[in-house]
Structure formats: C-alpha cells, structure tokens
Amino acid sequence: MLAERRRTRRVVRTLAEVEEQTGVGEVWVRQLVRAQLLLALRLGLLTVVVLGAIPLAFALLPSLGTIGIGGLRLPWLVLGVGVYPFLLLVAWCYNRSAERNEQDFAEMVES
Amino acid sequence: MEPDLYAVSAILAVGALTILFGIFGVRIHRSTSDFLRASRSVGPRWNAAAISGEYLSAASFLGIAGLVLKDGADALWYPVGFTAGYLALLLFVAAPLRRSGAYTLPDFAEARLDSVRLRRVCTVMVIAIGWLYLVPQMQGAGLTLSTVTGYPLWVGAAVVSVIVILNVVIGGMRSITFVQAFQYWLKLTALAVPVFVLLIYQAGESAEFRSSLAADAPPFFTTDTTVDIDTDVVLQVNSPMLLDANGEVDGFPADGPVYWAAGQHEASAGAELRFAAGSRVPVVVGSPVNNDSWLQPLSSGEAPLFETYSLVVALLLGTMGLPHVLARFYANPDGRAARATTFVVLALLGLFYLFPTVAGLLARLYVPQLLVNGKTDAAVLLLPGEAMSGLPSQLLGAVVAAGAFAAFLSTASGLVLSIAGVLSTDALPGRVRDFRTATVVAGMVPLAFTLAASQLDLAQSVALAFAVAASSFCPLLVLGIWWRGLTDTGAAAGLIVGGGLSFAAVLPVALGVLAPPWQTLLAQPAAVTVPIAFLTMMIVSRATSERVPGDVARILLRMHAPDRLGMSRDGQVERLAVTAATLPRLKGGRHRR
Numbered sequence: 001m002l003a004e005r006r007r008t009r010r011v012v013r014t015l016a017e018v019e020e021q022t023g024v025g026e027v028w029v030r031q032l033v034r035a036q037l038l039l040a041l042r043l044g045l046l047t048v049v050v051l052g053a054i055p056l057a058f059a060l061l062p063s064l065g066t067i068g069i070g071g072l073r074l075p076w077l078v079l080g081v082g083v084y085p086f087l088l089l090v091a092w093c094y095n096r097s098a099e100r101n102e103q104d105f106a107e108m109v110e111s
Numbered sequence: 112m113e114p115d116l117y118a119v120s121a122i123l124a125v126g127a128l129t130i131l132f133g134i135f136g137v138r139i140h141r142s143t144s145d146f147l148r149a150s151r152s153v154g155p156r157w158n159a160a161a162i163s164g165e166y167l168s169a170a171s172f173l174g175i176a177g178l179v180l181k182d183g184a185d186a187l188w189y190p191v192g193f194t195a196g197y198l199a200l201l202l203f204v205a206a207p208l209r210r211s212g213a214y215t216l217p218d219f220a221e222a223r224l225d226s227v228r229l230r231r232v233c234t235v236m237v238i239a240i241g242w243l244y245l246v247p248q249m250q251g252a253g254l255t256l257s258t259v260t261g262y263p264l265w266v267g268a269a270v271v272s273v274i275v276i277l278n279v280v281i282g283g284m285r286s287i288t289f290v291q292a293f294q295y296w297l298k299l300t301a302l303a304v305p306v307f308v309l310l311i312y313q314a315g316e317s318a319e320f321r322s323s324l325a326a327d328a329p330p331f332f333t334t335d336t337t338v339d340i341d342t343d344v345v346l347q348v349n350s351p352m353l354l355d356a357n358g359e360v361d362g363f364p365a366d367g368p369v370y371w372a373a374g375q376h377e378a379s380a381g382a383e384l385r386f387a388a389g390s391r392v393p394v395v396v397g398s399p400v401n402n403d404s405w406l407q408p409l410s411s412g413e414a415p416l417f418e419t420y421s422l423v424v425a426l427l428l429g430t431m432g433l434p435h436v437l438a439r440f441y442a443n444p445d446g447r448a449a450r451a452t453t454f455v456v457l458a459l460l461g462l463f464y465l466f467p468t469v470a471g472l473l474a475r476l477y478v479p480q481l482l483v484n485g486k487t488d489a490a491v492l493l494l495p496g497e498a499m500s501g502l503p504s505q506l507l508g509a510v511v512a513a514g515a516f517a518a519f520l521s522t523a524s525g526l527v528l529s530i531a532g533v534l535s536t537d538a539l540p541g542r543v544r545d546f547r548t549a550t551v552v553a554g555m556v557p558l559a560f561t562l563a564a565s566q567l568d569l570a571q572s573v574a575l576a577f578a579v580a581a582s583s584f585c586p587l588l589v590l591g592i593w594w595r596g597l598t599d600t601g602a603a604a605g606l607i608v609g610g611g612l613s614f615a616a617v618l619p620v621a622l623g624v625l626a627p628p629w630q631t632l633l634a635q636p637a638a639v640t641v642p643i644a645f646l647t648m649m650i651v652s653r654a655t656s657e658r659v660p661g662d663v664a665r666i667l668l669r670m671h672a673p674d675r676l677g678m679s680r681d682g683q684v685e686r687l688a689v690t691a692a693t694l695p696r697l698k699g700g701r702h703r704r
Contacts, residue, residue, distance in 0.1 A: 029668050036671060037593050040202040047198060051191070055419045058408040065184070065407045073325075075408045079187035080468045084461030087198050091454045094202055098450065102673035109676060 032105045036098060043094050050086065054078060117505045118259035121513035126274050129520050130281070132290055155448055159455030161288040162439045164295035166193075166456075167463060168244075168522035169251025172298060172515050174570030175464070177487035179471020180478070181398045181568070183405035186471065188419055189570045190464035192426025194457060196577075200431040201453040206446030207592045207670035210678075214441050216434060216584055217533055223591045225660050226599035232606050234537040236583050237434045238553075239614060241530040243621065244433065244576035245523060245557035247569045251488065252519040253561070254569075258492045259512050268561045271516075275523045276554040279531060280547050288442060294521040295459060301514020302466045305495050305507040309473050312499060324472065327403045329391045330479035338483045340382040345375055346393035346483065347400050354390065358382030384483065392479040397631075402475070418635050422574060425637035429577030432584025434533075435525035445674040470494060488569045491515070527553045560621075567621065571634060575617040582640035583610030586648050592670055594649075595663050601652025609644020613637065 058065050058075060067074040171193060178186035213219035217233040220226070249268040256267025313321065323330070329349060340358070348371050356365040359379035375396060378384060386392075399405040409415040430436060443449040474481070474490035477498040481487045492515065495507035527550060534549035567575075583606045590597045590605075616636035623630075652659075660666070672678040 026664070029664065029671070033593070033667060033671050044199065044202050047195065051195065051423060052420070055188075055409065055416055059416050062407065073184075073406050075184045076187065076406070076468070079184065079191055079408075081465065083191050084194060084457075084464070087195055088454070088457050088461065091198055091201055091457050095450050095454055098206070099447065106673040106675055 028105065028108060032101065035101045039094065039097050039101065043090050047087070047090055051083070114260040115505065115508060115512075117509035118512035121509040122256070122259070122516045125513045125516045125520065126270075129274065129278055129524075155443070155451040155455055157288055157292050158439070158442055158448075158452045159459055160292035160295040161442070162291075162436070162452065162456050163459040163463070164291040164293070164298065165435060165439060165521050165525045166460070167295065167298050167518060168573065169248050169515065169519050170570045170573035171463070171467065172302065172518040173251055173254070173488045173491050174247070174568060174573065175467035176470035176474060176491045177481075177489070178568055178570050179468055180474040180490045181395075181482060181487045183399055183410070184408040185410070185415065185419060186570070187468060188422055189426070189574070190460075190467060192423050192577075193430070194460040194464060195423075195427050196430025197453055197456050197460065199427050200436075201450060201457070203589050204431045204592060205440065205449045205453045208437070208588065209440055209443050209449035210446045210670050210672070210674070211592075211666075214438055215529070215533060216432070216437060216587075217537060219437075219591065220587060220602065223660075223666060224597065224599040224602055226603075229599045229603050229606075230537065232603045233584075233587075234533045236579075236606055236610050237533050238530055239610070240432070240576050240580050240583075241434050241526045241553070242557045242560065243579060243614075243617070244573060245526050245530075245554075246560050246621065247567075247572040248519045248523045248526070249558055249561040250572070251515065251569050252523075254486070254488055255492060255512055255515045255519075258489050259508075265562055268558055271519050271523060272554050272558045274520060275527050276550055278520070278524055279528050279550045279554075291439075291521060291525075294517055295463075297517050298514050299463050299466075301510050301517070302463070302470065302491070305491075305511055306466045306469050306473070308503070308507060309477075309494065309498055310469065313473065313476065320476070324402055324475060325406060327401055329394060329400050330402060330475055330482070331391050332386045332388055332479065333477065334388050336386050336388075336480050338384045338386070338480045340378045340380055340384065340484050342485070343377065343379050344483070344485055345377050345396045347375055347396050348373055348391075348393045349400050350391065352390055352393070354387075355385035356382060357385075360384075378483075386480075392482050394482045395485045398482070405475070414632065417638065418631065421635035421638035424641055425574055425578040425581045425635065427581075428585040428637070428641060429579075429581035431588055432580030433576070434529035435522070438525075438529060438532075447674050467491070473498065523554075563622070567623065567634075572621060575621055575634065578617055578635070578637040578640070579610055579613045581637050582613035582644045585641065586645045590645070590648055590652075592667075594652075595667060596652050596656060596659060597648065598652045598655045598658040598660075600655040600658055601648045601650075604651040605644045605648030608647045609640050612643060613640040616640070 065073065065075050069077060171190070175186065175189050178189060208219065211219060211222060213222055216237055217230045220233045221230040249271055250264070252271035253264035253267035256262055256270060257264050260266075320333075350373055352371050354369055354371065355367060356369045356378075357367075358365065358381050360369055360382055361377050365382075371393070376393065394400045399407075399410045404410040409419065440449055440452070443452050470491050474487075474494055478490055478493050481490055481493070491511055492508070495504045495511060498504070499507070530553035531546060531549040534553055535546040586605050586609060587602050591602070613636045616633045620630055620634045669678050
C-alpha cells in the first residue's frame with residue numbers, strides 16, 4: 001500500500017518534470033519530438049521519391065507509357081489505381097510507428 | 112432546350128433536404144464547445160466519411176472526369192494529389208494539431224505564437240483561400256443547372272449561393288457529422304452506379320469502337336452532332352474535314368458546308384457547328400488531339416514535367432491549409448483518433464477517385480463534342496444521356512445531377528461557415544447577428560467573382576486555392592508544430608511573402624487575363640512559392656529569435672505528448688500553464704487508469 005502510494009507520487013512528480021521540461025523531462029520531450037519528426041520525414045521522403053519518380057520515368061522512358069496490362073496502359077494503372085494502396089500502406093506504417101513512439105514515451109514517464 | 116424534369120426534381124430534392132436538415136434536424140451548434148459536444152460520440156469511420164463528404168467538391172465530382180476527357184493521363188495527378196494531401200496532413204499535422212485544441216487556422220497561429228497581429232494575417236489568408244475555393248463550386252453549380260435546364264450559368268450559381276447562405280444562417284448541416292458522412296456515400300453512389308452501368312453497357316459495343324481509345328487518330332462522333340460554341344475557341348484539326356457551320360468561323364461568317372484543312376481553326380461565340388457521324392473531333396488547342404497521345408503522360412502543355420511536379424506540390428501540401436478541412440479534425444476526441452480518422456479518409460478518397468477516371472475514359476468515347484466547345488466539366492452530367500437512351504439514361508442522369516449538386520452544397524457550406532466564422536470573430540464583433548451578416552458577405556462575394564471570372568476548368572481552378580494554401584498555411588503549420596525557433600514575425604513574413612506571391616500568380620489566371628504560355632505556367636506556382644515561404648519563415652524567425660515565445664517548450668509538449676498522459680487540453684486559445692489546477696488533473700488521469 002505504502003509502496004504504491006509512493007509510486008503514484010513519483011509518477012506525478014515525473015509528469016510535472018516533463019511538463020515543466022526541467023532536467024530529464026526536457027531530454028525526453030526533445031527525444032520524442034525528434035523521433036516523431038524523423039519518422040514523418042522518412043516516410044514523407046519515401047512518398048515523395050516514389051511519386052516523384054513516376055513522371056520522371058515516363059519522361060525519360062516514353063515507351064513505358066505504351067505498355068499495356070490486361071487492356072489498360074501502365075500510366076493509367078499506376079496513377080489511376082496503384083498509387084492509392086501505396087498511400088494507404090505508408091499511412092498505416094506511420095500510424096503504427098508513431099503510436100509506438102508515443103507508447104515508449106508514456107512508459108518512460110510512467111515507470 | 113427542354114429542362115430535364117428528372118434531373119431538376121433530383122436537384123430540388125437535394126436542395127430541399129439540405130434546408131430541412133438545417134431547420135429541423137439539429138440543435139444549433141455554432142460555438143466550438145457545442146460542436147465539440149455534438150461530435151465527441153462519433154467514431155473515426157463517421158468522422159472520416161464526414162471529412163471526405165465535405166472535401167469532395169465540384170472539382171472532384173465533375174472536374175476530374177472533364178480533365179481526363181481533355182488531357183488524359185496527366186489529369187490523373189489531380190485525384191492522386193487530392194488524396195496524397197491527406198497523407199502529408201497525417202504525417203506532419205493531424206495528431207499534434209488536434210492536441211493543440213485549435214479550431215481554426217487563426218486559432219492555431221495565436222495559440223502557438225501568442226500574437227494578435229499574426230492572427231489578423233491568418234484571417235485575411237483564410238478568407239482569400241476560401242473565396243478562391245468557393246468560385247469553382249459556384250461555377251460548377253451554374254454549369255450543372257444550365258446543363259439540365261438550359262438556364263444561363265449565373266442562375267445556378269445564384270441558387271447555390273442562396274441555399275448555402277440560408278443553410279449556414281439557419282444553423283447548418285456543416286456541424287452535423289452525420290449529414291456530411293451521408294454526403295460522402297451519396298456522392299460515391301451517384302458516381303459509381305452510373306459508371307458501373309455504363310461500363311456494362313459499353314462492353315456490348317463493337318470491339319472496334321472500344322479500341323478506338325488507343326487509336327492513332329482523334330476521337331470521332333458516334334452520331335450526327337451539333338455543337339454550340341459559347342466562348343471563342345481555337346481548334347486543332349489533324350486531317351482535312353468537312354462540316355456544316357452557322358455563325359462566324361475563321362473570321363468569316365458561314366452558313367452551310369465548310370472545309371477545314373489540317374491546322375488551327377477559330378470558331379466564334381454563338382457559332383453552331385454540325386458534324387456528321389463518323390467525322391473526327393477537332394480539339395481545343397492545348398490538349399492532345401490523337402487518342403494515342405492522349406493516353407500517354409506528358410504529351411501536352413508548355414512545360415509538362417514542371418507543371419506536373421508543381422501541381423503535385425500544391426495538392427500535396429495545400430490540403431492541410433484549407434480552411435474547411437481543419438475544423439473537422441476538431442471533432443476527433445484526441446490525437447490518436449485524428450490519426451485513425453485520416454487513415455480512413457485516405458481509404459475513402461482512394462475508393463471515390465477510381466470512378467472519375469473511368470468516367471473520363473467513357474466520356475472520351477461518348478461525349479467527344481465537349482472537346483470542341485471546351486465545356487469538358489459537363490462530361491459526367493452528359494455521359495448517361497449520350498451513351499444510352501430512354502428512361503434508364505434519364506434516371507442515371509438525375510442521379511448524377513443530384514450528386515453533383517450535393518457536392519457543391521456540402522463543400523460550399525463548409526467553406527462559407529469557415530469564412531463567416533473568422534469574419535465574425537476577427538473582423539466584426541462576434542454576436543449572432545454579425546455571424547449572419549458575415550455569412551451573407553462570405554457567400555455573396557464569391558458569387559460576384561464567379562460572374563466575372565474566367566471559365567477555367569473546375570479542377571484547375573480549385574488547384575489555385577491549393578497552391579495558395581500550400582504556400583502560406585502549410586509552412587506555418589509544419590514549422591509551428593515541429594520547430595521551436597518559429598516566431599510571430601517570421602510566420603507573418605512567410606505568410607505574406609508566400610501567400611502574396613502565390614496569390615499574385617494565380618489571381619490573373621483565375622480572372623483569365625493572360626495569354627497561353629503564362630496562363631499555364633502561372634497556374635502552377637507552388638514549386639517555386641512553397642520553398643520561398645518556408646525559407647522566409649525560417650530566415651526571418653532566426654533574425655528575430657528574441658521573439659520566440661517563452662512557453663514554446665510546453666506548447667510543443669502539449670502537441671506531441673501521448674494522449675494518455677492527459678497533457679493536451681481542449682478549449683479555444685488558452686495557453687497551457689502549469690498551475691495547481693493542471694497537476695490534480697494529471698493525477699486524476701493517472702488514477703482512472
């Protein structure tokens with residue numbers, strides 16, 4: 001009983017430290033923001049590279065545009081259909097990782 | 112032209128339902144706290160459908176299919192960009208913005224940087240972007256009504272303005288998540304059903320007809336067709352052809368058979384061109400003429416690669432800065448829910464955007480006459496009637512018209528409410544009476560612009576608003592959420608330079624006062640103005656680093672701390688201060704777990 005109360009009090013103090021960003025709290029917060037930003041930048045860069053490569057590929061290799069698959073041309077398949085599952089996949093990866101970062105942070109604060 | 116009674120009734124039904132919902136359906140949710148209370152019980156799926164319902168505007172419903180009909184593969188970047196914008200919003204903005212508790216963009220700016228002057232700058236930008244976005248909605252409404260009734264364009268624009276203003280003044284479907292969510296499914300159905308039916312129908316056509324989409328020749332008229340020219344056009348003809356003309360053609364009055372050699376030909380407003388079945392379709396200059404080049408990406412335009420990249424930048428980064436998008440995110444209970452909602456939005460938009468593309472392909476087969484007079488935005492509306500005949504085609508036409516009308520109403524209501532909100536709180540003293548005045552102003556000004564503006568394609572003219580948003584609010588949000596060094600002076604400088612430059616570029620485009628090379632290049636300023644805006648914000652912030660708010664660390668924490676720690680706080684623009692009141696709350700949160 002006594003141990004638990006002390007633990008709760010310590011958590012509150014840690015939370016306050018995080019809030020006021022003194023000492024260890026500040027380091028943690030900066031780490032969290034940095035981790036989240038790096039995650040977003042990494043996935044953002046991936047998306048930009050993949051999307052950005054599409055017009056470049058068609059500009060450099062015009063013959064790519066004439067490839068037909070199942071009666072549809074490649075540019076139409078890629079831009080009309082294929083891009084959307086890709087965007088969803090990136091979003092799903094982001095949500096999973098961003099939540100894991102937050103969970104790590106919360107556990108650190110609450111432990 | 113005889114009004115299409117089915118379509119007119121469908122449009123009337125949508126308009127009446129919208130107003131009825133406004134009058135009877137709901138209590139009035141006008142303040143942020145009402146809105147919050149009303150929305151809290153709603154899960155991510157409903158919220159996501161509501162966001163998508165409000166987001167899918169005239170540009171998505173009519174514009175994309177029209178651009179696909181005209182420009183082919185390059186037009187596919189519009190739906191891709193409209194969707195990918197939500198990915199950028201998810202990665203950089205969604206959860207932190209929700210936790211900041213900001214309800215509008217000026218709220219966010221003030222809460223983050225504690226500056227009333229910056230708030231004013233944001234207010235002006237919100238209004239400018241909102242109006243820029245409203246103009247195509249009204250144009251789309253005018254086009255829809257004039258297509259089904261034959262009335263002039265301004266009638267439809269005026270009708271939509273009146274319904275939207277009434278609707279927002281009464282209390283607004285805007286705030287009801289349920290109605291906006293319903294709008295999404297209505298729009299999806301209204302487009303998907305006709306597309307499916309037409310796909311099945313065209314499978315029964317001859318293989319030769321269907322494969323003509325890949326032919327090394329322009330599309331052809333399937334029946335004897337008369338095309339009315341409303342505005343002067345220059346047409347590209349690839350092989351010599353005969354037609355019947357009535358009116359001024361190539362600078363001379365004509366009345367009877369005309370021979371057109373390969374090359375460019377002019378047709379003046381008021382002319383009537385008659386083409387025999389099987390003759391090739393002349394295409395408005397600037398778009399690919401032959402079907403096989405239309406199927407290829409990057410086959411038209413002044414600098415296709417630059418235009419494509421700049422468009423993608425604008426759409427990718429502009430979505431987060433649209434005034435009506437942000438407020439909907441407030442309806443999520445916390446940051447996690449905001450992320451979950453954005454994920455579902457991506458799925459719903461991806462699903463919807465499959466259909467305008469297919470509609471554009473079908474339009475190239477069945478309504479090529481729109482390539483002659485340039486009214487390609489009407490493609491979706493005319494498709495059922497031109498491809499099929501009899502009652503089924505009329506019913507499908509009515510469904511499409513109703514969906515299009517729903518698209519303008521929901522987006523325009525959201526925008527007018529957002530603009531009226533900032534007008535009444537930041538420009539007028541905020542009393543309900545003033546909110547009503549503000550709503551009327553917010554709705555009438557774009558109507559005036561609509562009557563003056565050029566007839567740019569809907570999707571293109573919506574993209575102008577995205578370009579301005581990407582060059583102003585995107586840097587403010589991204590730097591505000593991730594960078595401690597941002598100052599109010601830096602933010603204001605970036606907003607003014609980035610927003611100002613992009614606005615200066617797109618305004619003459621919207622008014623249609625430019626000659627072709629500039630008209631297309633200035634329409635895509637984002638690739639240049641977005642980096643300028645970011646740099647200006649960062650450099651000026653660095654130079655004024657003494658103005659970094661003292662509690663920046665705490666504000667950043669509030670935006671990034673996991674929801675379960677209970678550090679984010681709702682409310683309008685109160686700044687978080689660690690007071691005796693905060694700590695028990697944190698403790699309470701802990702105990703509940």
